[in-house]
Amino acid sequence: MAKALFPRAWVKKSFYFQARISFVRVKYLFLTWLTVLVGSWVLYVQYSTYTELCRGHECKNAICDKYRKGIIDGSACSSLCDKETLYMGRCLSTLPNNQVYTGSWGDHDGIIRCKLGEVVHYELGEEPEPRRETPVFDKPTRGTSVEKFREMVFNHLKSKLGEQANLASLVSQILSVADGNRDGRVSLPEARSTWALLQMDENTLRVIGEALPALVSQPLMKRKQLPGFLEEEVRYPKESLASLAHLVFVHHLAADTFPSVFSPVFCLRFNMEHVFHLLSSTEESKIQKGLELYEKSLVRVEDGRLPAELLEIKTFLTVPQNLVKVMATCPRHDLRTKGLKVLKLSIDKFDTEAKYRFFQYMLKTSNHSGVEGYIIQNIKTQISIALQPGKSNIWFEGVQLLPLLRRVFSLPDGPETDLLQYLDRIMESMNVLRYLLIRDKVTENQTGIWTELYKIEDTFLKPLRVGLNMSRAHYEKELHNMKTKNKAKEKSIVSVSVGDETLPNMTTESQAQALHSALHTFDMMESVLVRIEELTEVKEHL
Known part of the structure; x- marks a missing residue:
């Protein structure tokens, strides 16, 4: 029986092994x-x-x-x-x-x-569409004279590089290169080839024939005192160099020719002169170039890397003033918004001390309520960071902070300050004061706000209370007088002018809406002021 079972077990094991x-x-x-x-x-x-x-x-x-x-x-x-x-x-x-x-x-x-034309993808069974090519070889048209082509090249280079003393010689050089077969004349195909090459900005840069790093960084070199020009030889106007910097840093043309040792901070330094020149212009195209160049120069710099010493360079203070003008007076909304974005970016790049000194300078010189309100909002942010555990710094708490707070908690014209004109600044100032009174306890007094409170009451809170009462009484009286006037005289009673243009007269209904809006604004300001006064009473009861 055992012998009979053994072969069966062996066969089973062998089958299992083969199956495995x-x-x-x-x-x-x-x-x-x-x-x-x-x-x-x-x-x-x-x-x-x-x-x-x-x-x-x-x-x-x-x-x-x-x-x-x-x-x-x-x-x-x-x-x-x-x-x-x-x-x-x-x-x-x-x-x-x-x-x-x-x-x-x-x-x-x-x-x-x-x-080449775009690659056209199509499904099986469909007829492929003909390739679409960019018509870059359609100018100049047949019948164009050499002098007309010379004028085309001259205007093209002028739009790219600006006014230059040697622009005519550059045009002559291009025309000589355009004569590829050296037969003494520029044929229509040769002119079209040359024009197509000039449409690519990198070829326009090569026409200059000088090292781009030396040209773009010329603002850091010795300059001759001739308005509108740089360098001793007086060859390149500021506008040309600024346009050149825009091509290199914004459009990245020939950027690989720049030495790697040029740090982002160094590039920002020599671009500030170009940015200042572009933003000083009233032409929207130049303002846009200036904003783009400033933004591209800033994004390469790490946050908090710009030291306070850079504020001793004139352009680091004048360029923000130009940004303020752009944000306040530029007709284009997108450029005003871009200006605010670039201002915020520039603040982020400063270290703590530089932020402190920059805020002081802007509050002193900007003369724009919206900008001052934005700066005060940033001051509040920096104070909030300094009050966090492990992030203390000497600039936004304690004794160093007090001079900045004194500038924040002040009214430009005392009780007679136009509260509507300075609304943004005053509201942000009250928000900062309310935040400090809540966040910084009397027993801790990290910011020194409770020590300085009696001065703030004399220079800010009491004059603001007087100004609010005066403004409210004035607008209520105006509203009462308007309602009591003869209806026959109410059709158009106020004329408004902007620059040399006279706007349509305000109707009585529009004027009443404006007065009611002002009174609502005063109510909003008073509600915040009452809350601050409640918080200040805490110290009096201690």
């Missing part, structure tokens, strides 16, 4: 198949991406097609298409419609660029 081996084989076969499938898919994606980004044959065909049709011309075109002595090398493209390759032309190495 088969399962392992199937498992590894499946993993191998899955690996091949995933690898093939990755290779396909990489290949399809490469073929979309790198279309060298299409790039060459597009250039040679325009060359043979007489649309463009030049020695480079003949070398690429006829002589085949210009070779396209490694693909550097990052966008499908902007092809970039390394190039070799005899002993010269360079970069070949060509713009």
Whole structure:
């Protein structure tokens, strides 16, 4: 019986072993198949991406097609298409419609660029749409004279670089380069090729023929006392250098030519002169350039890295004043909003001491209630940070803070201050005082607010109470007088002028709404003032 059982057990064990081996084989076969499938898919994606980004044959065909049709011309075109002595090398493209390759032309190495139409994706069964190409070779038109083309190039360079003493010589240099076959005249294809190259700002920068770092950083160098110009040789106007800095730092043209040792703070320093010049203009296009250049220069700097010593440089104080003018007077809402955004960004880049000194300067010089209110709001933020555990600093608490608080808690004209004109500043000042009285307990007095309270009452709270009562009485009287006037005289009683333009007269109803709005504002101010007065009574009962 035992002998009969042994073969059966052996057969069963052998079958189990073979089944296990088969399962392992199937498992590894499946993993191998899955690996091949995933690898093939990755290779396909990489290949399809490469073929979309790198279309060298299409790039060459597009250039040679325009060359043979007489649309463009030049020695480079003949070398690429006829002589085949210009070779396209490694693909550097990052966008499908902007092809970039390394190039070799005899002993010269360079970069070949060509713009193709957008890659059109379509589903199977659909007819592909024809490729759309950017018409960059349509100017100048047929029949344009050489003098007209010279004028086109001159105006183009003037719009890019501004007024320059050597602008005419630059135009002559470009026209000589445009004569690719050196036959003494500029043909229509050669002119179109040159014009298309000038549309790319990096080529415009190369026309200057000088090192960009030296040009852009000229404000830090010795300057000749000639209005509107920099450097001893008086070759480059401020406007030209400012436009050049905008091209480099905002549009990142030829930015790779800048030495890596140029720190963000150093770049900000020499750009401040350019920003000041652009923001000093009344032209909206220049103001926009100035805001963009200032923003791009600031974002490269880490928060809290600008020391207080930089405020000894004139432009670090005059540029914020220009920002105030932009925010207050610029007709375009987007530029006013951008100005506030850049001001906030600049504050974030200062260290603690620099913030303290900057706030003092702005409260003293801005003369704009909205800006002063924004600065006071930032002061409150810095005090709140200083009061947090482990974040104490000497500038926004204790003895150092008191001079700044005295400037915050003051009325420009005492009890006679126009409360509506200075509404933003006064409301933010009261909010800061209310916050300090609640947050900083009498027993702790970290900010020194309870020590300074008696002065604040004399210079701020009592004059504000008197001013509120006077303003309320005045507007209530005006409202009463308006209601008692003869209805025949109520149709148009107030005339308003902005600059040289007289606005439509205010009706009685509009004037009544304005008076009621002012009274509501006084009610709001008084409610905050009453709360502050309640908090100050705590000290009197101690």
